[in-house]
Amino acid sequence: MSDLLDLSAVEARAALDAKSISATELTTAYIAAAEETAALNNYVLLTPDHALAMAAKADARLAKGEAGLLEGVPLGVKDLFCTNGVQTTACSRILDGFTPPYESTVTANLWDAGAVMIGKLNCDEFAMGSANETSAFGPAISPWQGADKTDLVPGGSSGGSASAVAARSALMTTGTDTGGSIRQPAAFCGVVGLKPTYGRCSRWGIVAFASSLDQAGPITRDVADNALMLQAMASHDARDSTSSDVPLQDVVAAVRQGVKGMKIGVPREYVMDGMDGDVVALWQQGQDWLRQAGAELVDVSLPHTKYALPTYYIIAPAEASSNLARYDGVRYGLRVEAGSLDEMYEATRAAGFGEEVQRRILVGTYVLSAGYYDAYYLKAQKVRRLIKQDFDTAFASVDALLTPATPTAAFPVGRKIDDPVVNFLNDVFTVPANLAGLPGLSVPAGLNADGLPLGLQVLGRPYDEASLYRVGGVLEAAASFTATPARRAGGAK
Amino acid sequence: MSQLVTGRTGDWEVVIGLEVHAQVSSKAKLFSGASASFGAAPNAHVSLVDAAMPGMLPVINRECVYQAIRTGLGLKAQINLTSVFDRKNYFYADLPQGYQISQFKHPIVGEGVLRIVLADGSTRDIGIERLHLEQDAGKSMHDQHPSKSYIDLNRTGVALMEIVSRPDMRSAAEAAAYVRKLRSILRYLGTCDGNMEEGSLRADVNVSVRRPGDALGTRTETKNLNSLRFIQQAIDYEVARQIELIEDGGTVDQETRLFDTNSGTTRTMRSKEDAHDYRYFPDPDLLPLTVTQAEVDELAAALPELPDDIRDRLINDYGLSPYDASVITEERETAAYYESASAGQDRKLVANWMTVELFGALNKSGQSLADCKVSPEMLAGLVGLISDGTISGRIAKDVFADMFESGKDAAAIVDEKGLKQLSDSGAIEALIDTVIAGNMDKVEEYRGGKDKLFGFFVGQVMKQSGGQANPGMVNQILKAKLDG
16 A cells, blocks of 8 residues: 555556556555544545545546546645535635535646545635644644654645645645745645646636635645646636636646756845744755756845735735625525624624634725725735836846745644734745745755755746746755655554 | 705705616626526526625626727717726625625726706706726515515626716706616617616716805715606705705705605615725726727727717708707617608608607507507608698598508508599589589678688588598689689
């Protein structure tokens, strides 16, 4: 069994094509792995019957030589993606028992490519959080352990997604990234996560957090798997007005193209107080690797970086406060009966939304209110444009940017949750890409002194995911990151 | 014409502005593919987007955009090539998204003008401030169950045009003329069916009063009026209420009011203090709405001729009276009927027959022009018979009545009933000789100077001919015989 779990998705696809393994065998192994690692609380719903039925169809297509890009690959889905006939809750009590009669475009694309759904993955409630601790299903736990075997957060909001790939209970998973929700948990869990260019993957059927920032992306074990999965999930979708029709490059080929001749910028503003020394060292190491591989490293400035976080924490809650208005107890999900309509709203939303979600709805409502709109929302939009201009200027002279993915490694469960502002700092290096709509890739590149994974982030021009994979492929090869977490499936012998 | 209202303490000027919500004529809703048609079973026309299911996204229906542009062009308004959809946030059970997608800061249509025709035939230009596109809400039904409310989402997401006037109207009659004219233009353009009973056209009226020459007074807004009569009643009530209030030493509160159709009065719905904070912001699910000048030009080129232009043409080129021209051009169908019926005919005569006989008959029978049996060709045929002397105007009325009932051609009726005008001088002479022979005493009196008897002889001859004798010829021959 553990042999099967050792295969990357690319390797598994080759073995499936060669008929040396079957999709049913592979799926059975991953269902068992998910059950074995249940204590990590990565899955909020396992769908083994569904998975085995899909695997049987995959085997049939493989037999007929009609295999898709991800034929037979066991995949986990963040609970933010609506899945037809399968409960979808955004890990919120307010969507308790909600089963959509429709399939999100991204997951539909994945199933069309032959992927097999193992289950729905834990995340922060409505993707609001950086530690997967705001989930109504309780926290997801990282398979990595801290000193004294303390439980660590997997990051968030796609915590279950990153943790499941690291724990080998899914070969690949979907995530969504509004301010770093793919890249930060990928870095914390030692896996590869991409936030594609805004518009690259359709938002149709994904529970919205902040519409102008949300973007779905792949979380995988390595860079090659990531490119493969992006190819399967990206599409132009007429049902999403913000979806792009710019064709995807040959991202799979890009992984092995190297960085010779590329100009890579190193933004001098990507430092902060409380940054782990090991992170700084790894960042330097990453620059050396790229230089050795033939890239030219260039010092660049992104002067408005320090305004990114406050800007994000105005725009994201503003959009969220409006996006979450539909959860009102009238048509679906939770309803707490009360005397009048207004009382029903209050009772339903008080019981249905957790603390962090309520906080952000309040903040968002405030910044959009008459008398505050100009000072907060409008100003944030102006700053957002300046941040975008910073990147435009930088990308006039460089092909990609190299930054740390996070200021620190993962922290223990429960440590920071009492201080929301400290939690926000996790996103300091990832948020600017969302504000500017740029693609960002997080690649595991080393361990800190405590043996916990650290990631490097590569940022690129809009629609230039290929450059990210070129840089990511080189970093991955140079880092030869082979460390695995103790609590992975098949790990505890 | 002075429109001042006289109160106890002096004269008042009334200031009225209207916000008209016109449902866009389109197959599908503004942001979803669900049908926008009226009258289906509750919740039969609801898509996942309309019901605001998680993860659903709006996609603009381009046809609705074109309808708004056509309307803007019809109002001679500025068309904005870039406009922005905003979210207007508020909670209500029939508003599934928790916000209405509307256009707040950047509407698709800017300033324009609408010409109204007043009772005395004079015209007045009313300024249009803007037109924007927005979603309709659903319908809450509170009377279906003792303790529950039912929600029908069929209307949810249907495209509306909100057309905002300048506060340029000075009386309830002007407001009614404005709505009537706006409705007419919308129907000409085919951008709204104008059906007020089904709620396709409803108005919010803003009313204030002031002393002539003073700054604007505080206004009230009375919501959701769906007939011309209610609009006028609400305005008249508000004007009287506000004047009385001020004359009694009080002040008008800026507030939203509701109209009670039973009593014809208005009452407070919510005060300014209770006004919603809608937290407008640009809808991040939608990119700014852009149209090209080429698209606008193409729509403009395909626009039908509008009532004002047709009215001017009927007055200037065809010599119709302003009144007839206004009546004929109020509806597109009527104007088209007239154009068709009057082509190649005496234009004024056709206008006369249409506005008097045809409209009279339609009114009396309760029929519409569309389902009436008299086609434009048939009316033209009738007028043609009058013009060429085949029948007299008197006979024509009978022919018309028959035609209206039977749907037969005028010529066929004339033939069938032998109504053809008698223009054979020999035959007319014979008739006259008979009449003279039978009334020799009257002939003597006439010849003795009693000229008035001439009419008697004409009447007798016409009677003998069964009304068919050509009156001109009768006159001429009779005169010659009597005087000879």
